[in-house]
Amino acid sequence: MPRGIPNAKRDETGLKYTTFHVPLLPNPKQSGSNYLKSESQTIWNRDRPSSSAPVETADSLNLKRGSRVLVIHPGSKFLRIGRASDFKPISVPAIVARRLHNFFTERWPASPRRIIREEDGLNEVISGVSTSLTERMRFFKLRPIPRGQTTASCSGYNMRARPEIIPEHNDPFRVVWVDNGEKEVLVGEKATRITDSRKLKYAIRRPWMGHDFNTDAYPSRQALLSDVEAIIQHGLEQPALNIPPKDYSMYSVILVIPDLYSREYVNAMVNLLLVNFGFMRICLQQESLSATYGAGLTSSLVVDIGATTTSIACVDEGLVIPDSRISLSVGSDDITEFLGILLQKVGFPTGRLGVSGLMKEPWVGVEGMLEIDTPVPNEGDEAPWRWESLEEIKFGMCSLNEADVATNLHTFFVRRPGKPAEKYQMKAYDEIIMAPMCLFTMSMIDFASKRTKPSSRSEYICDEVLERHSMDQVTQAMVISTNHLVPVTQPAEVAASDAETKKPEETTAENPSASTSDEANSTDASGTPAPDPTPQDDGAQKDESPAMDIDVVTTEDTPAPISIDDNPPPAQPVAQPAPPNATAQTSSATTQTSTTEPQPPTPKIEIPFEASKLPLDVAIFNSARAAGGDDKIRKYLQSVLVVGGTALTPGLHPALESRLQAIATPLVANMEKVQIIPPPREIDPRVVVWKGASVLGKMEGVSELWVRRAEWDLLGMRAIKERCFFL
Template identity: 30%
Template sequence: MVGKKSGKAMMREEGLAKTDNGLDLSTWPQVNMINQKNYYTEYLKRDDQYLAYRTQNEDSRARHLQTARENKDRGALAQTGDMVDTTELADDINDMESGALGSQDVLGSKLVVIHVGSQNLRVGLGNDALPKTVPMVIARQWKENESEEGDGEPAPKRIKIDGEIPEKMDKWFGEDFKKEFASMSADLKTQMRNNKRRLLPNSKELVLNFNKRHEPDVITEHNDPHRIEWTEIPSKQPPEYITGEAALRIPEGSKPRYKLFWPIRNGCFNEVDYANKNLLYNDFTTILEESINNLLGLSHRKDWAQYSCVFIIPDLYERTYVQTVLSILIRDLGFGRVCFQQESLSATFGAGYSISCIVDIGHQKTSICCVDEGLCAEDSRINMKYGGADVTETFVRMMLHDQFPYRDINLRRRYDFLLAEELKRKFCTMQEQDITVHGWEFHLRAFGQDTRKYEFRTYDEVMLAPLGFFRPTIFDHTKKLECRRKLIDRSYDLYDGSPNDPLSPAQATVIQFAAEKYSNMTENGTQSTTETSAAAAVTSTPSRQAHFSLLSRLNEVENTPRSSIAGSPAPEGTPQQAGASSAVDATNDATDAGKIFFDPTLEKIRAAEERDKTLPVMPLDMAIIASITQGARGDERKMRDFFGGIMLIGGGGAMPGFGTVLEDRLRALKPGFQKEILIGPPPRELDPQVVVWKGGSVFGKLSPNGNDSWITMKEYDTLGHRLLVHKCMFPW
């Protein structure tokens, strides 16, 4: 009988005993635990740990080495001068000097400056005195043109009563427009009487009677010396698209049809006329590419990598817009380096101002910003959605109200749109001495028709239309928020999922003013907020904790308690609007009071959605005061400097006497700054429309190698949009 074996014997015989053979259990390196009481890291705490900083130092080191080699070669050549022919030595030295001068010339000739607007694109090289201007439009083959789309009614739209358009032209645009027009006319008469201006009692009747009776004169084409050269469309292989001035001269009835697309609308991407985001970006890229090819003569795309690009963006930008433009400039167009500059800062570079308040009135937007010592005051940035296009449309409405003889004018038609812009430039004024019964004439030229000569008279319409900048209720704002966020969602923070587009306290003041004003008008049917009380609210000294108060109104309406709908943020570039709306729905359904607490991310999303529902519109004089008040932050000396350096730029305000009227209105709102308030055009007789581009050109040539705001193609391929945090000269 075998005795019972012990456990150790069993382990040894069965091979289950634990033995140490000196082999590691894994090939992965074993890291010891960190001492939680005393540990330290230098991760991202030194400048040399950033790729952007290291790349800049490497470029600087390479330039210094190249300079040292050139100096060494020059010294060696000079020491051996007695052994070589003096003429050869002189030729070599001249070649070196010419090479050095050539490298300096490259700083301007290898720089492309781009300023994109809602109507025009201005592009040029850094060594150009003035930019090339081209319409920011592209015509594509379409089933119908823009004037044939929809119901085909002319723009501005006419009000239908009982399904029909009224026969009387003074009722075409509704009673609200008629009352507002009459109120503005009465206010202007009162102001002119106070200024001792002579008024004829029957001026309006003279205009109406003359315009009613006038019939146009027909001029045959061979007798018209200023006939228009229309764009010819070849019958065989018509082009897929046409850009620039040629697109505006395509006949309406062309075969095939062409439709005009404007990629920029109200200062941002146009989401109304496009059904596809990729087509929108493609049109934007095509217009830039065609303009650079045709206007600058850079026809070889492979050479564009040697060029740098300064792209000018709005002061109050949208992150998605900047990121998309950066991708287009580097990936699609292939520029070697790209730099972004804000509009107001570029204007001060172009004008040579160190401190100023820039008022930029464009075609479809108006921006205001205070600039102090090379930086835009973040709190003072304002972006309002009206401009010169609203003045053009309002001027046409007022003339039609006063029996304008060309009753079939339609701003959707290309030649009518160009005609309306020409009439505004010629006849609109802000000088009271010009307000009298004037007789004018214009020629209507349409493809396939004889030229028609019209004569008409105007009275106060020429001043009341631009006065809409100070009374924006006369403008038509009904479709400006149409299709907002339909294609392009707002930018969200990568970590907490909250909207992170910049918002200044001055812009919040504008939105608050617009929300209260239009809500009162909707409820009462009339304007219940007076300019005096609104101006008092605007001119009050701001506090550091100024917040957007639409959210408080939202909280007052909604008494349903909120619960947290926390979740991991979505990846960058994914739409989050659906998630935000589902979070709002879940919040409304929350009933468990024990789990209720405040969710800051959800509140930011709700506030951003509420802001998108409000059109930022405010009288121009009040908006300037709001911007300067926020920019000065209670410093009276700085406020006086801003009031004394107001610069009016852009094409929307290019009317005689506009600056004088704006000065008078600012002095009426700020009587304590009577002597300081001064508004002037850009110095050195610069065109107000190109001063922003000129500033971008000046900035691009200031220390182009040592400027740390350039984004190179190599850096973008490595880090992408994250580079903007380190490269932008403004807070990103």
């Protein structure tokens, strides 16, 4: 027998229960090994030389820092892509048109309507917004004009207006239209130049919607990812980049993801860039943090107003506070559609320009003015150019300055397929300021049609199990914003003690009418207790936690939730609490009924959906409240950064400052002036997020955040989690 092998006892039995060889005991000398117990033995440390930034050699001295790093920022309307060394990115419209072989059987669902209809009370909502604007004008010592007189005069002028024809040789912005179906796929700007998609049998879709993929517009997830790949490849083929596919492996990518991201979305995008495109490595960055880099700030409250959603989050010293994140279901598209409805009421044919479903009958007005044989089903269907024309009118006319409310003459251009450009002049009064006011008055938004359906698990099939956390969708800012929707009930012990200490005779003697009325209002016909409509005070909110889908986390520094109307007047933006006597009487009557009748189940609400209905100013204040106490609120409200295309609206910063000041002054002690920090002068607010990500791509510290293709194949999402601070 060889040396070193112990003498094993020979088995004399002829039968064995198994043929598996039982291994010997491990060597005691190896029991104290430090294998994988130190940082130097992990895969990240072993691959550190290959994962670090490439060292500049003599052959690459002519390259700028960041010239081998691509920054990709997807959005609902545009994909912004470019090198980190570039001054500004390339904006590619995030839209793809594909030819359908069977057009009528392969139709896609129509885009949802954003504004409520007239039968749902749209006219009353418009009157309320006009009244709110009139009160603000009087508060700022401005003299308003009755809207009925101005509407009649503007409609009369607009109906008599005649367009001015501009020849093609004098039109510097002449558009080349796509009037044939020769190509199977059209990406970007060419897809928006299709004259009639129904005639040419094109399906026009947008792969991104808000913070996630637009899965409702695609029959399968693979079709959606094909359009995403086509848009990114189209951006890389632009003359400013001109990167061939053979050079993809030489570039690193910084991908900007939303603050409220989906792990399935992150998994799909990283797999697409590393596996399908074959880029060398990738780094993920959140939008709010990138915006602070682009503006040169370390801590700020970032408000990103996009096309379909608005994202709000607080950034503290290079990290996004997870509890402060909140998303609103309102964006620039809602302003565009609401502007089209308002302009239609003063005699302008916006229904034929691009607003979906506004015109129920053919336009009757100027002859030859935007005549269309068949109505347009939706803005993303037959003619995308109609919606683009209305977008240009919005950027040229809308304002939030109360001093601009007057009967002014506006000029704009309309370019249609097959005809020269037309120059129009129209009059408008307060329509130009009422349209962007939908950011602060949400009653005209149709949230039911914009409600996202829960995606099934079969839509996101991957090779690994994606961990889900409660903070992915529900944050403390959302909980604070929806606490007023949950009825607060008292414990049974407190109700019994109140009933014993306070006799009914004493209550009747003190206030007989109030006692009778409260008892009648506290129960319905079936004897079920009704919820208390009286707002609770701060102590009641802190001591009692309502029953919801998640546990509500509150601290002593966190203020109690507030209830603010959708359309507050300038002088009194916050609802005042009821007197203590009324609260005590109502609560006692409710508790007396609860001792005899069974309590109904506490209703559960969908917190992300209900929180998305908040006005912009209230959502910003709740986001600052979720970050901490009064010191944090004062800190973040004095450094509010607004980015996105809507940030270019004149008067947005003063309008937001005045509303935030009216909310914060009575609720926060020693509150100073609210400040909206503008981005640097030479940077467009629409590209601040991309600019901040490009700054990160040129820093030396980014070498610790790269994830290579080999690490992604081996570890998957765990590799992203090891390299990112927010996953």
